[in-house]
Amino acid sequence: xxxxxxxxxxxxxxxxxxxxxxxxxxxxxxxxxxxxxxxxxxxxxxxxxxxxxxxxxxxxxxxxxxxxxxxxxxxxxxxxxxxxxxxxxxxxxxxxxxxxxxxxxxxxxxxxxxxxxxxxxxxxxxxxxxx
Numbered sequence: 001x002x003x004x005x006x007x008x009x010x011x012x013x014x015x016x017x018x019x020x021x022x023x024x025x026x027x028x029x030x031x032x033x034x035x036x037x038x039x040x041x042x043x044x045x046x047x048x049x050x051x052x053x054x055x056x057x058x059x060x061x062x063x064x065x066x067x068x069x070x071x072x073x074x075x076x077x078x079x080x081x082x083x084x085x086x087x088x089x090x091x092x093x094x095x096x097x098x099x100x101x102x103x104x105x106x107x108x109x110x111x112x113x114x115x116x117x118x119x120x121x122x123x124x125x126x127x128x129x130x131x
Contacts, residue, residue, distance in 0.1 A: 069094030
């Protein structure tokens with residue numbers, strides 16, 4: 001009699017765990033992340049995100065927004081990806097960057113953007129592509 005109760009209890013625990021896993025994966029797939037929505041307008045990709053997802057960076061009195069390795073300009077229709085402004089400073093490199101050495105100079109590369117590290121200021125600065 002005790003063996004039957006243990007087996008039923010074990011089956012119940014396994015079934016409950018499977019249902020919980022299945023329901024959480026279905027729920028995760030049904031939600032669309034806010035930062036993934038994009039629409040195309042005038043041949044430019046406009047990312048429709050909340051402003052708090054971006055970090056504002058000022059380069060030569062022009063305001064840019066930075067998020068996950070890319071730079072954006074704020075327009076009435078949303079945030080538009082732009083070319084990285086030379087001299088922009090960030091504190092952390094995006095995940096997936098590469099280290100590139102050109103003529104014994106160390107560069108950090110991500111998404112077509114080259115960075116140099118300034119150790120005194122502890123920042124990475126956008127620079128021209130090395131020749």
